[in-house]
Amino acid sequence: MAHGAQSDTRKKLLELFAEANGEFLSGQKISEQLGCSRAAVWKHIEELRKEGFELEAVRRLGYRIVSTPDKVTANEIQLGLKTEKLGHAIHFFDEVDSTQRIAARLAYEGAPEGTLVVAEEQKAGRGRLDRKWFSPKGTGIWMSLILRPPIPPQQAPQLTLVAAVAISQAIQEITGLVPDIKWPNDILLSGKKCVGILTELQADPDRVHSVIIGIGINVNxxxxxxxxxxxxxxxxxxxxxxxxxxxxxxxxxxxxxxERLYKQYLEHGFRPIKLLWEGYAVSIGKPVTARTLGGVIRGIARGITDDGLLILEDEQKNIHYIHSADIQF
Ligand code: BTN
Structure with missing residues (x-):
């Protein structure tokens, strides 16, 4: 079932609770701030409860949020969201075939930059190279983000690396675990994959219309x-x-x-991102096998170019610049 992008009033209510930081908010204050009746406030509170928010109501003090459920609905994500643009429109689904497909359709229909499609479960999650992406209910993050960068289509793969750095930083911040990035888009913990990123493009030969960044994270x-x-x-x-x-x-x-890295990327180009990416990279300096459309190349990964291509030195010391491949150690 789709919940779609939520109303402005609900969004404001969640912002108020986020600002209150667990303290009580009086019904009077909420109704003033939202410009709606006390009865309407109560209705919104009831809806939040149905979604699994635990809200305490105390006479004369008002309402406070006791706990938020481990859900990925628009409300849950927007409560305390610190971005200017990304995630301001959220389309949440209990079950979809693939969030990539829905995001592509929304992008085609003109959805603004930053629109996010999230699902609890994907029945036909897609990975790179036509692989399936296992996306069971409630245990992972399955989401697709629409970006509209003013860049030529050839540069779009760089955004995969921007996303990989952002996700690695976020994992480190939230869990304390330090992930490794395997070029171009796998994020590993203890050498095993826990995140996959799939970047897809809607573009003319000279102009990007949208980039859909699909992110799959094995969480619980x-x-x-x-x-x-x-x-x-x-x-x-x-x-x-x-x-x-x-x-x-x-x-x-x-x-x-x-959002922060994307801004930096649009203002200063790929170089600053490259340095951050290299900080997380595992494959650099190691022997790898690259399976490309043109064949298999074995060699040492020497780094990435300022454009985000993998530099591979083969046994004859020839340098190959790889745009797209499956990498094995
Ligand atoms: C890969 O490593 O092969 C990329 C996996 C990408 C999976 C995500 S989950 C959300 C989005 N929807 C999809 O169908 N795929 C991506």
């Missing part, structure tokens, strides 16, 4: 919850941290970090 799966065929190569934040991780604060942190 246990080892047994992974299908056997990926158990040895996949992990979740909870497995690595040894405890559950709330998803909405992680999404907020990702959007916050991504």
């Amino acid at each position: 799966q246990t080892v047994e919850q992974f299908p056997e065929d990926i158990r040895s190569i996949a992990t979740s934040l909870a497995i690595e941290k040894g405890g559950r991780v709330k998803r909405a604060p992680l999404i907020q942190e990702i959007l916050f970090r991504l």
Whole structure:
């Protein structure tokens, strides 16, 4: 079921609660700030409760938020969101085929930059190279973000690296775990994949209309919850941290970090991002095998160019610049 982008009043109410920081807000104050009746305030509070927010109501003091559920609805994500643009319009779904497909349609219909599509479950989650992306209900973050960068289409893959840095920073901030990035878009913990990023483009030859950044994060799966065929190569934040991780604060942190890096990227180009990316990179200096459309290249990963291409030195010391490949150590 789709909840769609939420009303301005609900958004304001959540902002008020975020500002109150767990303290009581009187019904009177809320109704004044929202410009609606006390009865309407009560209705909004009831709706939040239905979504799993725990709200305490005390006579004469008003309402306060006691706890937020581990949900990824628009309300949950927007409560305390610190961005200027990213995530201000959120389309939440309990179940979809793929958030990428929905985001692509919204982008085509003119959805503004920063629009986010999030789902609790994907029935046909897609990975790179036509692979499937395992997206079970309630345990991960499955989301697609619409960006509209004023850049030529050839530069769009750089945004995958921008996103990879933002997600790594956010994971580090929220969980204390330090992830590794495997070029171009895998994020690993203990050598196993916990995040995948899929960047797709709507563009003319000279102009990008939109870039859809699809982000899949294994958050709370246990080892047994992974299908056997990926158990040895996949992990979740909870497995690595040894405890559950709330998803909405992680999404907020990702959007916050991504907005900051995206601005920096648009103002100063890829170079500053490259330095941050290299700080997380694992493949650099190591022997890797790159499976490209043109064939298999074995060599040492020497770094990335200022455009975000992988520099691979083969056994004959020839340098290859890789745009797109599957990398194995
Ligand atoms: C990969 O590593 O192959 C990329 C995986 C990307 C998965 C995400 S989950 C949200 C979005 N919707 C999809 O169908 N795929 C991306």
